[in-house]
Amino acid sequence: MSYNDQRDLVAMPAAIQQLEVEQAELAAAIGDPELFRRDPAGANAAVQRLQSVQQELESAFARWEALESAGNP
DSSP states (O other), X not given: OOHHHHHHHHHHHHHHHHHHHHHHHHHHHHTOHHHHHHOHHHHHHHXXXXXXXXXXXXXXXXXXXXXXXXXXX
C-alpha cells in the first residue's frame, strides 16, 4: 500500500463522519416544511447538496473498503 493510500485510510473515518453529520443536518433542515415556504431556493439547494453528500458517502465507503482490503491481503 502506498503512503498516500495509508494516509487516506487513516483519514477516511473522520471524512465519513463529517459527511454523515452534514447529511443529518441537511435531512433535518429539509424535514422542516417551513424551509420550503421561507426559502424555496435554499431548500432546493439543500436537497441537491443532500443528494451530493449521499453520493460522496457511497464513494467514501467504497474507497475505505478498497483501502482496507488492500491493506489486509
